[in-house]
Amino acid sequence: MAVTLPYRRTCRQFKNGSYAEGGRANYILHEKFAEDPHHYTRAFLIIQHDFIDLLEYIEQDERNFECYSYRIHALLMRVCIEIEANFTAILRENNYSQRPSNKWNIVDYRNLEITHNLSGFKVLFPHWRGNRLYSVFAPFESWDHNGKPDWYVVGYNQAKHDRHLKFTEANFLRLCNAISGLVAILSAQFYTNALSTGPGLLLLEGGPAPGFEHAIGDYFGVSFPNWPDEKRYDFDWQPLRNQPDPFQSLFP
Numbered sequence: 438m439a440v441t442l443p444y445r446r447t448c449r450q451f452k453n454g455s456y457a458e459g460g461r462a463n464y465i466l467h468e469k470f471a472e473d474p475h476h477y478t479r480a481f482l483i484i485q486h487d488f489i490d491l492l493e494y495i496e497q498d499e500r501n502f503e504c505y506s507y508r509i510h511a512l513l514m515r516v517c518i519e520i521e522a523n524f525t526a527i528l529r530e531n532n533y534s535q536r537p538s539n540k541w542n543i544v545d546y547r548n549l550e551i552t553h554n555l556s557g558f559k560v561l562f563p564h565w566r567g568n569r570l571y572s573v574f575a576p577f578e579s580w581d582h583n584g585k586p587d588w589y590v591v592g593y594n595q596a597k598h599d600r601h602l603k604f605t606e607a608n609f610l611r612l613c614n615a616i617s618g619l620v621a622i623l624s625a626q627f628y629t630n631a632l633s634t635g636p637g638l639l640l641l642e643g644g645p646a647p648g649f650e651h652a653i654g655d656y657f658g659v660s661f662p663n664w665p666d667e668k669r670y671d672f673d674w675q676p677l678r679n680q681p682d683p684f685q686s687l688f689p
Contacts, residue, residue: 439671442685446471446527446626447553450664452671462628464674469682471626472530478631478653480519481623485654487512488616495609498567502610510596510607516615517593523622524549531687543589547580549622552687556581557662558621561649562613573660576618588614620652624659 439452443464451461464470471477491508495501524546529538531552535545550556555577565572579586592611596603631653645651645658652659677683 438667439669441672442677442683443470443670443672444552444687445469445530445684447531447687448624448626448628449554450661450669452666452669454663456628456661461670461674462630463678464683465627465630466632467678467683469684472526474627474632477519477523477526477623478627480522481619482631482654484512484516484519484616484619485656487515488612489656496566497562497564497572497613499571500567502608502613503605504609505605505607509609509612510600510604513588513592513607513612513615514597516612516619517589520589520615520619520622521546523619523626527553527622527626528688533688543585549625550577550580553622553625554662554664555621555625558624559649559660560617560620560652561645561658561660563645563656563658574614574617576614576621586614586618587611588618617657620657620659623653624661627653629653629659 440449443449448456448462448465450456451458456462491512494508495504525538525541527549528541528545533545533548556575556579558575558577560574560576562572562574576586576588588611591603591606592608592615596607600607629650629652649658649660651657
């Protein structure tokens with residue numbers, strides 16, 4: 438049986454396989470869907486802008502994966518902090534209460550694999566200089582087999598707590614994976630909607646590759662996962678939209 442009431446901060450396929458066909462994703466715009474969603478999409482757009490600036494000095498090429506610098510380290514820290522902010526918002530607004538919020542960590546965040554199918558997201562980097570096979574990242578793929586994202590555990594946590602000895606671990610490869618993770622977690626909430634009246638920062642020339650859509654901010658491409666039929670949405674938004682709070686919690 439499909440899901441007949443949308444969850445807060447949770448974007449999913451509908452029963453017919455589409456995410457947004459015919460305005461189906463308009464529930465994302467409801468004021469009760471998420472608290473201050475612009476707070477998160479604006480932060481991402483600033484990060485995306487700074488990543489594009491970084492590309493003036495380092496080319497998107499797998500031969501540069503081991504590159505490291507203070508700029509890469511600093512941006513990786515910011516990206517992962519933003520990912521944690523999104524994880525926290527989803528858990529908090531969906532009544533997650535397995536333990537106090539000030540103790541939440543990667544173990545708690547991994548619950549969102551079940552609710553948001555994060556391992557199924559793929560993110561495409563445009564203008565890739567090297568082998569195009571390396572231009573697509575699946576940042577949460579390890580969660581599909583109970584692993585932990587290397588870019589988070591090593592690139593972020595270890596390089597944050599011991600920058601001197603772990604400085605080289607915060608490299609360009611882990612930055613690319615982390616940014617892909619942020620694109621994925623935002624897309625899993627807001628689809629491709631930046632919730633802004635302004636234009637995107639930079640459009641992909643000719644559009645993203647087949648199977649990908651423009652992600653929030655119009656720079657990266659994103660491929661959305663397929664959901665099992667029983668976990669897909671199946672509701673008519675029109676009679677729900679005028680209700681004071683037409684959403685349910687993931688962790689009631």
